[in-house]
Amino acid sequence: MRIRVTLAAVLVVGIALVGGALLLVALLGNVLTGQVCQDSHERAAQLAAGNDRPPSTATELIQWVDPATAGARIASPGSGCVAVEPPGYTEDFVFASAASGAGEVIVGRPLVDVLDSTRFVRRVLVVGVPLMMGVVGGVTWLVTGRMLAPVTAIRREVDEITAAELHRRVPAARRDEVGRLATTMNRMLDRLQRSHESRLQFVSDASHELRSPIATIRQHAEVARAYPDRTCVAELAATVLAEDLRMQCLVDDLLLLARADEEPAGCPDTPVDLDDVVFAAARKLREATNLTIETAAVSAGQVRGDRAALARMVGNLAGNAARHARSLVTFSLSESAGGVLLTVADDGPGIAPADRSRVFDRFVRLDAARTRESGGAGLGLAIVAKIVESHGGTIEIDTSPTGGASLVVNLPRAA
The missing domain is CATH 3.30.565.10 (Histidine kinase-like ATPase, C-terminal domain)
Structure with a gap:
């Protein structure tokens, strides 16, 4: 049970952690990408409102589009943002545009910081999730061990109790479910002890009752064999028959009680x-x-x-x-x-x-x-x-x- 509880806890926590990690990475990527998109929109609006046309840099791509421009390298993203890999680059950029006179200005910001951040978080989670699962497994193992220790003690005590030691009882000092289990076990042991003592007394009494007619028959038989000339056959037969009848009645009574004990509800209606x-x-x-x-x-x-x-x-x-x-x-x-x-x-x-x-x-x-x-x-x-x-x-x-x-x-x- 301890192993099953630990495995179940690790499995449930592992599924929750993996699902949460995947959700965290996706949300982090979306938030950071949205931030880059917003920065690109603000930069495009700033350039469209000014008169300067600065050139592109390694961290910012700028493209001016007007009716006189032909062969634009980057398609207009419209009112939203587009993440694409522009020609001549090996990484994705987020592009946003703003209207500038008869044309528009397109500004792109790289996603390298976003990718680095999400990659770092993934590495942390790849290491952290197994560690957390291990911690949960260890804590669960220790806690369940402490919780099941009284149950183990009860099991060992009951396992050591034999028919000759039915007076022994399991510890029942706790007041929780385990304590109630121990109390129930002790009540069961009380019933077993009473039943065992009653059975022993029953066997002893039955043996004693059967010994009396047998001893009487034996006594008369020995006297008849030792003194055949002084023994009346009719008297001997009457004695044996009477004692045999007593034994038969006793055995019938014992069988009736035994059947009643085995089938207490067996009664015609x-x-x-x-x-x-x-x-x-x-x-x-x-x-x-x-x-x-x-x-x-x-x-x-x-x-x-x-x-x-x-x-x-x-x-x-x-x-x-x-x-x-x-x-x-x-x-x-x-x-x-x-x-x-x-x-x-x-x-x-x-x-x-x-x-x-x-x-x-x-x-x-x-x-x-x-x-x-x-x-x-x-x-x-x-x-x-x-x-x-x-x-x-x-x-x-x-x-x-x-x-x-x-x-x-x-x-x-x-x-």
Whole structure:
């Protein structure tokens, strides 16, 4: 960039200087020639008004023309001036005339001074224009170097930053465009660092979650091999099947979140009766638990989106409420001008306000005493948040009338 800016500056200034030089030489020649013409007119008028007829000299040609004169060497220039090379001379003269009685007097002045002056100016410009272009190029090179030095420092710093050094930042002390560029780069590095740390934490948590069912399967298999007479095949198969199901559910959840991260806007746009989805989830809870499931506050509500994803969202909310509820899970659904409002509440211990902002993070368990069997892998609400976001909605956490947690989802209603 520095080279291109310097070359562009030299080119533009060079074109301007060459054009200006040519114009200067032309104007100077015209002005000096006009001055010689004026002097010739004044001299011709002076001679025509007098009675003397001085002879021609080396710096002044005089020709008197009257009816008695024949074979005049110089044609009459008329009222203007004529620049010609007279016979017997090797240089141009400027001729002017003035009426004298029945004839006229023609006076010529040489252009040698004009030619010398313009020739001198051309020589000066031939030397001066390249020098000026060189000066402009040098100054431009230095100025652009100083201007681009912070950009070069930013580039070198960013080039040296690796995945293990995402904590480093570029200098952003300036308050101009370069400073704003550095600030933008630092914000980008902040996002990269957070993303990298989140990815590392995600991989670590996923590995930890997968290690538990694998260790359980291995433990039971080793016991069965060491004590085959004490091992029941049905019991071993049930254990392996249960742990395999846990791993499958965990992998499915991880794949869903990975696809949501890669394609955050990939969501079908079909009408979905959300009340039907809520009733289906409530029916499953009644069949799987001994809790009281209230659906009296569920009314009609239609949204647009992916029915399977919305069913997964409602199912995760229902499962989360069932794990924490003491005896009651309440569903409510209403439609208004602001959208479709879904609320899933329980009568459990609730969620502290300080923890409400992080329950949607991945692998988060607020109760450290809960086991993976009873509390899951900590991905349910993270999946809920992703599904709600992909459908253009919002989710909030409040306290239910029974003192438990109330998760409120607001989705745009179908047009």
